[in-house]
Amino acid sequence: MDLNFESIKLTIILICGFGVVSIAANKIATVFQKINLPIITGFLMTGILCGPFVLNLIPKESISELNFINEVALAFIAFAAGAELYFRELMSKINSIKWNTLGQLFFSFGIGSITVFFLADYISFMQGMDFSVRLAVSLLAGTVFVARSPASAIAVINELKAKGPFTQTVMGVTVLKDFIVIILFAMCFNLSISLVSGNEFKYINVLL
Known part of the structure; x- marks a missing residue:
């Protein structure tokens, strides 16, 4: 029971973190528009920076927990x-x-x-x-x-x-x-x- 509670708690934390990064990405992407680049370029760059290989704000272990977002997307x-x-x-x-x-x-x-x-x-x-x-x-x-x-x-x-x-x-x-x-x-x-x-x-x- 405790294990399930911890798993649910971790998932909620990861979703909240993903939400914060997504909101930040929307703001960061506008900077790329000012230099005549598509807004999706900003989203991609934000994902690279926040991913596990740069700032690690979204750790590699969270990929399985956030996989349902990929399916919905x-x-x-x-x-x-x-x-x-x-x-x-x-x-x-x-x-x-x-x-x-x-x-x-x-x-x-x-x-x-x-x-x-x-x-x-x-x-x-x-x-x-x-x-x-x-x-x-x-x-x-x-x-x-x-x-x-x-x-x-x-x-x-x-x-x-x-x-x-x-x-x-x-x-x-x-x-x-x-x-x-x-x-x-x-x-x-x-x-x-x-x-x-x-x-x-x-x-x-x-x-x-």
């Missing part, structure tokens, strides 16, 4: 991204969105995976890995390179009140890539498991 980001998309306008730009998405997927995933594979000897945790394990890690790293958060795009678009064909194309590509990267990660993850364990790769595992 992701839900809001998804709704916000959807609200910025208009089906009729997207259909008129479908070719542009398609080729932009495929091009970015090819270059981000392909070049990213190849670069990590050939630079493995210079990456501490990949040194000494055999070919199959190195390939597995490279594929997963390439998938991570593809992932893009629509939060930054939405923040800049809303701040600048941007409208027009380019804005719609950017949002369409960003959201479509986030959808495709889930499938890509599932495929690469199962392929990586097969490479590391030596088991046969089964496409059905991607759907499970």
